[in-house]
Amino acid sequence: MAGFSPTRRNEDPRLLAGLGSYVDDIDPPGVLHAAILRSPHGHARIRSIDVTNARHHDGVHAVYTAADLGRFNQPAPLVVPHPNLTHGRTQRPLAVDKVRFIGEAVAMVVADDRYIAEDAAGLIEVDWEPLPAVVDFRSAIGAELVHDDVPHNVAARLAQMVGDPDRAFQAAAHVFEEALFIERSCGSPIEARGVVAVFDPRLRTLKVWDATQAPLTIKNGLANMLGLPEFNVEVIAPDVGGGFGTKIMLFFAEEVLVPWAAMQLGRAVKWTEDRREHFISANQERGQQHSVRIAVDADARILAIDDKFVHDTGAYTPYGMVVPIITVTQLPGPYKVPNYRSEFTVVYTNTPCVSPYRGAGRPHGCFVMERLIDRIARELRLTPNEVRRRNFVRPDEFPWDVGLPFQDGAPTRYDSGNYHAGLDLAEQMIDPTAFRADQAAARRAGRYLGLGFAAYVEGTGIGPYEGAHVRIEPSGKVFAATAVTSQGQGHYTSFAQIVAAELGCDPADVTVVTGDTSRFNWGAGTYASRALVTAGNALGLAARAVREKALALGAELLEVGIDDLELGNGRVAVKGAPGRELTLGALATASNPIRYAYGKEANQAALRLVKPREGAVLAAGEEPGLEAQRFFAPERATWASGQHAAIVEVDPATGNVEFLRYVVVHDCGTLINPTIVEGQIHGGVAQGIGGALYERLHFDDSGQLVNASFMDFLMPTAMEVPEIEVAHLETPSPLNPLGVKGVGEAGTIPVAALVAEAVEDALSPFGVRINEMPLSPPRIRELIEEARSYG
Amino acid sequence: MPDRRLVTVTVNGHVYKRAVEPRLLLSDFLRHELGLTGTHVGCEHGVCGACTVLVDDQLARSCLMFAVQSDGCHVTTVEGLAPSVDDLHPVQQAFWDAHGLQCGFCTSGMLITTVALLREHPSPSDGEIRAALSGNLCRCTGYQNIVKAVRLAAQRTDGRV
Numbered sequence: 001m002a003g004f005s006p007t008r009r010n011e012d013p014r015l016l017a018g019l020g021s022y023v024d025d026i027d028p029p030g031v032l033h034a035a036i037l038r039s040p041h042g043h044a045r046i047r048s049i050d051v052t053n054a055r056h057h058d059g060v061h062a063v064y065t066a067a068d069l070g071r072f073n074q075p076a077p078l079v080v081p082h083p084n085l086t087h088g089r090t091q092r093p094l095a096v097d098k099v100r101f102i103g104e105a106v107a108m109v110v111a112d113d114r115y116i117a118e119d120a121a122g123l124i125e126v127d128w129e130p131l132p133a134v135v136d137f138r139s140a141i142g143a144e145l146v147h148d149d150v151p152h153n154v155a156a157r158l159a160q161m162v163g164d165p166d167r168a169f170q171a172a173a174h175v176f177e178e179a180l181f182i183e184r185s186c187g188s189p190i191e192a193r194g195v196v197a198v199f200d201p202r203l204r205t206l207k208v209w210d211a212t213q214a215p216l217t218i219k220n221g222l223a224n225m226l227g228l229p230e231f232n233v234e235v236i237a238p239d240v241g242g243g244f245g246t247k248i249m250l251f252f253a254e255e256v257l258v259p260w261a262a263m264q265l266g267r268a269v270k271w272t273e274d275r276r277e278h279f280i281s282a283n284q285e286r287g288q289q290h291s292v293r294i295a296v297d298a299d300a301r302i303l304a305i306d307d308k309f310v311h312d313t314g315a316y317t318p319y320g321m322v323v324p325i326i327t328v329t330q331l332p333g334p335y336k337v338p339n340y341r342s343e344f345t346v347v348y349t350n351t352p353c354v355s356p357y358r359g360a361g362r363p364h365g366c367f368v369m370e371r372l373i374d375r376i377a378r379e380l381r382l383t384p385n386e387v388r389r390r391n392f393v394r395p396d397e398f399p400w401d402v403g404l405p406f407q408d409g410a411p412t413r414y415d416s417g418n419y420h421a422g423l424d425l426a427e428q429m430i431d432p433t434a435f436r437a438d439q440a441a442a443r444r445a446g447r448y449l450g451l452g453f454a455a456y457v458e459g460t461g462i463g464p465y466e467g468a469h470v471r472i473e474p475s476g477k478v479f480a481a482t483a484v485t486s487q488g489q490g491h492y493t494s495f496a497q498i499v500a501a502e503l504g505c506d507p508a509d510v511t512v513v514t515g516d517t518s519r520f521n522w523g524a525g526t527y528a529s530r531a532l533v534t535a536g537n538a539l540g541l542a543a544r545a546v547r548e549k550a551l552a553l554g555a556e557l558l559e560v561g562i563d564d565l566e567l568g569n570g571r572v573a574v575k576g577a578p579g580r581e582l583t584l585g586a587l588a589t590a591s592n593p594i595r596y597a598y599g600k601e602a603n604q605a606a607l608r609l610v611k612p613r614e615g616a617v618l619a620a621g622e623e624p625g626l627e628a629q630r631f632f633a634p635e636r637a638t639w640a641s642g643q644h645a646a647i648v649e650v651d652p653a654t655g656n657v658e659f660l661r662y663v664v665v666h667d668c669g670t671l672i673n674p675t676i677v678e679g680q681i682h683g684g685v686a687q688g689i690g691g692a693l694y695e696r697l698h699f700d701d702s703g704q705l706v707n708a709s710f711m712d713f714l715m716p717t718a719m720e721v722p723e724i725e726v727a728h729l730e731t732p733s734p735l736n737p738l739g740v741k742g743v744g745e746a747g748t749i750p751v752a753a754l755v756a757e758a759v760e761d762a763l764s765p766f767g768v769r770i771n772e773m774p775l776s777p778p779r780i781r782e783l784i785e786e787a788r789s790y791g
Numbered sequence: 792m793p794d795r796r797l798v799t800v801t802v803n804g805h806v807y808k809r810a811v812e813p814r815l816l817l818s819d820f821l822r823h824e825l826g827l828t829g830t831h832v833g834c835e836h837g838v839c840g841a842c843t844v845l846v847d848d849q850l851a852r853s854c855l856m857f858a859v860q861s862d863g864c865h866v867t868t869v870e871g872l873a874p875s876v877d878d879l880h881p882v883q884q885a886f887w888d889a890h891g892l893q894c895g896f897c898t899s900g901m902l903i904t905t906v907a908l909l910r911e912h913p914s915p916s917d918g919e920i921r922a923a924l925s926g927n928l929c930r931c932t933g934y935q936n937i938v939k940a941v942r943l944a945a946q947r948t949d950g951r952v
Binding site: 008009011012013014015016017018019020021022024025027114115187188189190191192239240241242244274275487488489490675676678679682683684685686687709710711715717718719721723724747 | 812814815819822823826827828829830831832833834835836838839841868869870872873875876877879883886887888890892893894895896897898899902920921922924925926927928929930931932933934935936937938
């Protein structure tokens with residue numbers, strides 16, 4: 001296979017020219033607009049709902065409550081069941097009798113336009129009986145019940161063990177204990193959610209545009225719920241303006257309500273979420289409290305970890321225990337932890353649902369592990385990086401088995417990596433020795449600089465599988481389709497590069513279609529940093545099959561052996577015989593017995609070589625065309641890794657943290673497009689910085705989200721995110737033909753841990769200890785005051 | 792029937808006359824009345840900057856203006872920057888070359904903001920670029936390649952944008 005190189009993105013000219021096609025850009029003829037009435041309470045009983053005034057409002061076509069939905073109003077499927085998820089609960093499209101979080105959908109209005117729909121939603125009268133809300137997950141056990149039939153608000157408990165932690169703790173030279181808290185945040189894609197549905201009552205076909213990361217799963221689920229054949233339902237995720245995990249939910253209420261209403265009304269229906277709705281009705285994540293102990297020997301080698309944590313799932317468990325399971329399995333990170341006990345409790349609260357958000361449980365685990373590394377270093381008077389090096393899995397120790405089942409049920413087994421080399425490189429880039437001199441000089445000048453590192457691994461590219469279809473057209477252009485979606489990850493380019501490398505053509509001549517269920521009908525979607533590993537390899541396999549067809553046909557037409565041919569520059573050529581060649585377009589024409597007069601000169605040349613055949617134009621089992629469909633199912637996750645380092649300056653007077661340098665060493669195996677990989681890392685780090693310093697969802701005691709706007713929920717701007725210096729290691733994965741590993745979530749994972757180490761280092765003259773995230777400026781001032789008062 | 796007002800707006804050089812409700816946002820007018828969907832709506836409260844357009848050559852949040860307020864104005868949207876997708880504006884070209892976009896949703900606002908910046912400051916410093924972009928949120932790129940794209944556009948255009 002040819003090597004890969006940076007290339008500009010195929011999708012960009014269209015997006016830059018304002019010709020993107022996002023869900024809200026789609027206005028089918030006669031489309032009606034929906035608005036959702038949402039709960040204004042964190043927790044309340046619905047005594048009654050009166051929609052009379054709303055129904056009589058000019059321009060209103062329908063108002064639906066749970067009563068109108070009848071049997072259609074079923075709880076969503078529990079996507080990832082688990083034996084320990086003893087009290088899993090999922091939400092219905094519209095609330096029945098009780099609401100459990102602010103933003104829960106109560107009624108839907110369909111009207112001539114969005115303005116009228118919102119007016120009418122305001123005319124719906126609900127008689128509420130507010131109930132005490134469970135907001136702080138740390139005290140959810142024993143509080144008011146979120147679900148009347150779930151004792152103690154406990155959805156699940158899971159205890160797991162590797163080795164013999166008790167014995168290891170008894171034998172340990174040192175045991176350290178920490179209590180660590182991670183707040184709740186959210187993905188906040190700049191495009192909020194949206195759904196458009198068109199139903200044809202004559203053909204009984206349904207077409208849905210949905211800003212989702214998993215259109216195929218939505219399609220098959222909708223067909224089942226609506227009583228339609230899967231064959232009659234089409235779901236398209238067109239251009240999607242960011243996802244970050246938020247846009248994969250089975251199902252958000254609107255994803256079933258809008259298609260249902262389109263069927264009821266025989267009209268196209270659209271719903272576009274506004275920002276406030278997104279804050280209160282879309283899923284969120286983070287939110288864990290850990291109590292953790294670590295045992296080490298006299299040389300700082302980790303002997304055992306004992307971690308207990310509480311995980312906040314919000315009002316429902318749409319994703320079961322996926323997030324806390326990822327936390328458990330990823331907590332050991334790049335370190336050898338021979339004995340490990342983990343127990344977690346998943347609790348309900350009266351807050352929006354929790355499901356994976358970029359990082360998906362990993363930033364929490366990384367924060368816990370790296371805080372422990374810092375604690376060991378401080379207690380044993382070593383540098384944190386010395387503790388890291390003594391405990392890293394060594395390159396000769398792969399595959400490394402953590403000893404627990406991963407989120408996909410397969411073993412948590414690291415396939416490859418070189419953590420020592422990564423940390424060495426990060427140190428070379430940031431130069432700790434020079435920094436210590438700068439730090440001392442700065443302190444003499446009254447400035448507080450700090451250096452932090454963090455190391456992580458990321459399980460990526462889980463199954464079950466993805467597939468791809470590749471076809472060469474008579475024009476010589478190549479078309480490839482796969483089920484995974486793109487929310488900005490550059491799939492139209494990196495996937496084209498994979499296909500082009502097999503077919504010996506220009507990536508710009510490969511058009512990739514993603515997330516359109518009528519173009520490719522098998523697969524799962526874009527999540528868990530898996531698209532490149534699964535769909536990328538399927539595309540490579542499909543393109544290779546097409547390549548073999550093209551070579552076989554070329555050999556037949558040019559009357560040479562396949563080994564005498566080479567493929568490049570969009571043509572099949574006889575080696576050492578200039579001019580004896582056929583373009584891919586010519587071969588594509590010749591491969592179809594229905595040729596007619598396509599007219600192209602090259603194609604005509606090919607057709608002159610085609611010899612008449614006796615009998616049927618296709619032999620039994622023979623297929624026309626230069627096309628192939630292939631699938632790739634990884635046996636288990638492949639493990640990316642990285643080491644970040646940063647220099648920060650903390651202003652003790654204001655509590656402000658500024659990054660002076662930020663360095664990333666990252667290893668995601670074979671790089672297909674380094675520019676795109678770096679872009680993913682930049683964005684991931686920016687999101688991590690938001691989570692570490694700014695972003696926190698503030699719920700009041702009644703479950704009201706008091707900062708549900710971009711004015712109050714502070715995401716980093718161009719002023720807060722520094723230049724990020726990225727270096728790549730390439731340790732190919734042995735688990736897939738391309739040797740690739742996922743990269744989507746990587747940048748976010750270690751940032752909170754890194755910021756904690758760097759801020760602690762900067763504020764070491766005050767003796768500040770960090771055991772929580774995020775660190776807002778007022779909180780940093782408080783921590784300094786607390787440290788001072790303890791002396 | 793709701794009260795409607797006649798507005799005459801010149802958008803990207805074309806004159807449009809429409810009767811609109813006074814409460815219709817300029818962003819909705821551009822997107823759903825005129826079909827110019829390149830202007831995106833990210834927050835509808837004037838913070839994210841995705842809906843940024845030029846109104847009489849001044850930066851404006853089209854989600855914070857009513858269509859009737861643009862009566863008699865000249866509006867430039869992202870569709871007005873380049874004659875075609877094959878002939879991009881230098882700022883668009885620079886964003887392409889520098890990988891200054893990922894999902895593309897904030898991009899229109901970034902492009903318009905950049906055009907306004909470069910008209911005023913033909914060769915801005917990185918600090919000036921970051922300050923100028925600080926009213927536009929991007930959740931994908933971490934801004935680094937956007938800043939790089941603006942720098943590249945400035946080098947190539949020398950303020951002639």
